[in-house]
Amino acid sequence: MYKIVKRRQLAPSIVLFEVEAPEVAKKVEPGQFVIVRHDEKGERIPLTVMDFDRIRGTITIVVQDVGYSSAIINQTQEGSAFLDFVGPLGVPTEIEKYGTVVCIGGGLGIAPVFPIARGLKEAGNQVISVLGSRSAELLILEEEMCSVSHEVVIATNDGSAGVQGFVTDGLAHILQQGKKIDAVWAIGPIVMMKAVAEFTRPLGIKTIVSMNPIMVDGTGMCGACRVSVGTETKFACVDGPEFDGHLVDFDLAMKRLEYFKDEENRARARLQCSHEGGNH
Amino acid sequence: MREKIARHDMPCQDPVTRARNFEEVALGYSEETAIAEAKRCLQCKKSLCVTGCPVEVQIPEFIRRIAEGDFAAAGEVLKQKNSLPAVCGRVCPQESQCESKCVLGIKDEPVAIGRLERFAADYQLARGKSKVTIPAPSGKRIAIIGGGPAGLTCAGDLAKSGHAVTVFEALHVAGGVLMYGIPQFRLPKEVVQSEIENLRDMGVEIKVDYVVGKITSVDELMATGYDAVFLGTGAGLPNFMGIPGENLNGVYSANEFLTRTNLMKAYRFPDYATPVKVGKRVAVLGAGNVAMDSARTSLRLGAEEVYIVYRRSRTEMPARHEEVEHAEEEGVQLMLLTNPTRISGDERSWVHSMTCLCHELGEPDESGRRSPVAIPGSEFELAVDTVIVAIGQGPNPLVTKSTPGLELNKRGNIIVDQETMETSKPGVFAGGDIVTGAATVILAMGAGKKAAAAINDYLKNK
Numbered sequence: 001m002y003k004i005v006k007r008r009q010l011a012p013s014i015v016l017f018e019v020e021a022p023e024v025a026k027k028v029e030p031g032q033f034v035i036v037r038h039d040e041k042g043e044r045i046p047l048t049v050m051d052f053d054r055i056r057g058t059i060t061i062v063v064q065d066v067g068y069s070s071a072i073i074n075q076t077q078e079g080s081a082f083l084d085f086v087g088p089l090g091v092p093t094e095i096e097k098y099g100t101v102v103c104i105g106g107g108l109g110i111a112p113v114f115p116i117a118r119g120l121k122e123a124g125n126q127v128i129s130v131l132g133s134r135s136a137e138l139l140i141l142e143e144e145m146c147s148v149s150h151e152v153v154i155a156t157n158d159g160s161a162g163v164q165g166f167v168t169d170g171l172a173h174i175l176q177q178g179k180k181i182d183a184v185w186a187i188g189p190i191v192m193m194k195a196v197a198e199f200t201r202p203l204g205i206k207t208i209v210s211m212n213p214i215m216v217d218g219t220g221m222c223g224a225c226r227v228s229v230g231t232e233t234k235f236a237c238v239d240g241p242e243f244d245g246h247l248v249d250f251d252l253a254m255k256r257l258e259y260f261k262d263e264e265n266r267a268r269a270r271l272q273c274s275h276e277g278g279n280h
Numbered sequence: 281m282r283e284k285i286a287r288h289d290m291p292c293q294d295p296v297t298r299a300r301n302f303e304e305v306a307l308g309y310s311e312e313t314a315i316a317e318a319k320r321c322l323q324c325k326k327s328l329c330v331t332g333c334p335v336e337v338q339i340p341e342f343i344r345r346i347a348e349g350d351f352a353a354a355g356e357v358l359k360q361k362n363s364l365p366a367v368c369g370r371v372c373p374q375e376s377q378c379e380s381k382c383v384l385g386i387k388d389e390p391v392a393i394g395r396l397e398r399f400a401a402d403y404q405l406a407r408g409k410s411k412v413t414i415p416a417p418s419g420k421r422i423a424i425i426g427g428g429p430a431g432l433t434c435a436g437d438l439a440k441s442g443h444a445v446t447v448f449e450a451l452h453v454a455g456g457v458l459m460y461g462i463p464q465f466r467l468p469k470e471v472v473q474s475e476i477e478n479l480r481d482m483g484v485e486i487k488v489d490y491v492v493g494k495i496t497s498v499d500e501l502m503a504t505g506y507d508a509v510f511l512g513t514g515a516g517l518p519n520f521m522g523i524p525g526e527n528l529n530g531v532y533s534a535n536e537f538l539t540r541t542n543l544m545k546a547y548r549f550p551d552y553a554t555p556v557k558v559g560k561r562v563a564v565l566g567a568g569n570v571a572m573d574s575a576r577t578s579l580r581l582g583a584e585e586v587y588i589v590y591r592r593s594r595t596e597m598p599a600r601h602e603e604v605e606h607a608e609e610e611g612v613q614l615m616l617l618t619n620p621t622r623i624s625g626d627e628r629s630w631v632h633s634m635t636c637l638c639h640e641l642g643e644p645d646e647s648g649r650r651s652p653v654a655i656p657g658s659e660f661e662l663a664v665d666t667v668i669v670a671i672g673q674g675p676n677p678l679v680t681k682s683t684p685g686l687e688l689n690k691r692g693n694i695i696v697d698q699e700t701m702e703t704s705k706p707g708v709f710a711g712g713d714i715v716t717g718a719a720t721v722i723l724a725m726g727a728g729k730k731a732a733a734a735i736n737d738y739l740k741n742k
Contacts, residue, residue, distance in 0.1 A: 023495050023496070024495060027494065041545075041551065041552045043544070043553040044452075044544070044554075068550075072553075083452070084452045084488075086489045088494055088495065089491065216540060217450070219450050219491055219516065219676065219678060220677070220678065221460075221517065221518070222518065222536035223518045223535060224532075224536045226526075226527050233526070238677075238678065252527060256527070256629075259530075260555045262557075263550075266550055267553060270550050
């Protein structure tokens with residue numbers, strides 16, 4: 001069992017958990033993920049790591065309630081525990097000195113961008129972060145991102161914080177200032193990552209995205225997490241989760257995420273029934 | 281004098297009923313049938329059957345105990361050599377191993393050794409724990425990487441020698457392919473877990489959720505005081521055909537399809553949270569045991585038409601005879617000498633058909649089997665909404681990649697000394713699918729056993 005030492009509600013439906021997993025904490029690097037299973041009947045859910053503390057022996061993850069299993073995870077209270085917590089999985093981010101880098105986080109994607117921005121800053125890069133969300137209410141980890149960036153640009157769809165628009169508008173804003181960008185990290189919904197990749201493609205700026213496809217084991221065994229990258233099929237769990245954004249087939253990735261939608265709706269309906277029955 | 285009697289069939293669930301449930305297909309011998317079958321054994325002085333068993337079970341001896349009605353003693357005899365007899369009694373290809381050597385088989389049918397093994401092992405499991413005598417500690421520590429058949433067998437044998445054994449398992453439960461691959465209806469998971477419980481009683485420590493190659497490395501384990509390491513990481517990297525359309529929705533690797541269903545119990549969705557989806561018309565590519573398991577699982581999940589699509593003919597099918605027989609009885613259709621060339625989907629990228637090419641058998645290839653040759657112009661469309669790719673697995677690279685000094689072959693399998701199973705890295709042994717490529721449970725167990733003996737010798741001389 002893996003004890004939850006801290007639970008913090010970051011926004012409606014978004015929860016931060018700090019979890020005791022000393023051996024994972026000793027090895028994890030930015031860009032890697034863990035697999036969490038809440039209970040005996042639970043799914044194995046892949047979650048990219050937001051933070052780690054090698055001395056306290058903890059890993060921090062941020063979870064958005066988007067389906068049955070994430071809803072169950074988010075109801076877990078401080079002091080209780082997750083049944084399984086496996087990691088660190090995937091290939092770490094290639095942190096080196098690039099020059100000026102832009103770290104883009106959209107919605108929940110801000111969480112996995114945080115350790116990457118920190119790592120890039122520590123490696124001597126000039127770090128500009130772009131944070132995007134639908135509204136100010138859903139914007140998470142602003143303070144944390146400020147602490148690991150030289151400059152932060154915020155974009156919300158409704159304009160309730162920062163500039164009104166999308167993260168690509170934030171990116172355009174940086175370019176208008178005449179800054180030369182050497183590399184971009186973009187993590188968030190697939191549509192956002194695709195938009196960023198299309199934006200940077202004609203500019204020839206190296207753009208790394210982090211894919212979060214359907215997964216089961218997370219160790220290369222099942223092949224559910226196939227991502228089409230250039231002419232090759234890659235497994236996000238062992239070859240990624242980070243890939244060259246200019247080579248990823250985002251349209252296919254989006255369609256693959258739809259595969260279990262009906263089942264997801266069935267499971268969610270069941271969750272609502274049990275709410276009405278007062279089981280929670 | 282031995283009574284002249286025919287080999288006893290094992291009762292099975294009726295095919296129509298069982299094709300729609302996940303209960304075990306084969307129901308096992310009754311005590312009376314077991315005794316009657318055991319009495320068929322000639323008790324040969326020179327027991328050829330034992331030479332056909334990769335773990336050298338003392339076959340005539342355990343069968344004699346059954347014939348005498350001393351079932352518990354039969355179980356004890358099995359356990360001396362085999363850490364997982366209830367598993368082997370169900371999934372070993374006995375027809376090409378012990379039973380193929382049975383003298384009775386020359387003129388008649390061989391003794392049903394596998395069914396008797398299952399009977400005696402189940403008897404013992406049902407009676408609860410047998411007395412475990414834990415030997416005096418040797419003071420040596422051994423790390424086993426991978427809790428599948430090879431690793432568990434190696435662990436059991438080493439624990440019997442008094443070593444402190446830790447099994448590191450990547451998944452949330454030990455058992456490897458016995459848990460994620462082989463379906464409940466062929467090998468109930470409760471049986472696997474009871475066998476693993478016995479290993480724990482012998483003092484074997486099992487650490488789950490532990491991905492060696494990520495959370496730690498083989499070198500680090502050796503540095504923290506393990507005297508030897510056994511690598512039994514298996515064939516955990518699914519092969520795909522490399523044809524267009526393989527990333528469409530509705531195409532699974534057999535590993536994914538079976539892992540969802542078996543390990544994650546998706547057949548009990550939504551009570552269990554992991555879903556699995558099967559359409560009405562399913563094509564399974566390949567004709568090994570994994571393909572048969574996938575096809576039969578598809579039926580049980582509600583598929584209406586299930587095809588095994590295989591490019592060679594029936595004689596070349598690698599699956600156990602019994603699996604093919606059971607699959608056909610249940611309604612699985614064999615589409616032989618047929619090979620897919622493309623999978624096509626609709627506008628949502630969901631599979632709707634597969635283009636296939638008919639073949640005929642040509643000259644034998646390097647495997648000795650007649651190789652299939654495409655018939656020009658024989659292309660046809662097969663309407664399917666689910667495709668399950670069961671054409672084998674490669675070695676999982678997580679451990680081998682993170683272990684410098686480990687010699688691998690071109691395919692990425694670990695090279696070992698065939699006698700000792702020792703790798704190019706001193707103190708590191710390996711066995712099972714990670715060495716041989718995807719093979720059977722019992723061959724992996726045989727390798728685990730051989731490695732355990734070699735590790736014992738290695739530790740004595742260390």
